[in-house]
Amino acid sequence: MAAKTANLYARIEPEVKEQAEEILSALGIPASNAINMFYKQIILQRGLPFEVKMPSVRPVDVSALSEAQMNAELEKGYADMQAGHTRAARDVFADIRKNYNL
Template sequence: MEKSMMLNVRVSPSVKQQAEDVLKQLGIPMATAIDMYLRQITLTGGIPFSLSLPKAPAALNADTMTDDQLHAALQVGIKEIQNGDTVDAASAFAQFREQHR
């Protein structure tokens, strides 16, 4: 089918780059991925994936902690830093992504 419409979209440069990196690994051009997304909206009659806020485990959710629980958790973190029990951000995020595939 011939493509005859142009679509201009403003997105965050970092989001675009991250998406391009993934799409490149899949061998899918950005235009094809956008076309696929729009087709899925048409086929499903809506957004083709679930939309929800991520759920933080209660043990990590400061909104559900008492002041004493939050203070205790922060003290544990401070002790870990003082003991040198830390991981650089890049490694931590890589580990997180690996665990949550």
């Protein structure tokens, strides 16, 4: 007779596990059920149930900029604003949701 369950052992970053389990707990879904659901979606999709790719545009990591680089970025933004190169925030957020599948 075939086993009704199988064990899965995986190494996961502790903070990722904690954050995911907090969300799952709020949803009332045990981690084992979520993993089972994920595996079933892999089977149904015949691959990962989401795209795995690098974003086409990388945001500037301001924490890695020197003061001069930060000032240059701010100047570029100010020049764009003065030239009328602006977009409504809702359009920017819509693009972010689309590009990052949010």
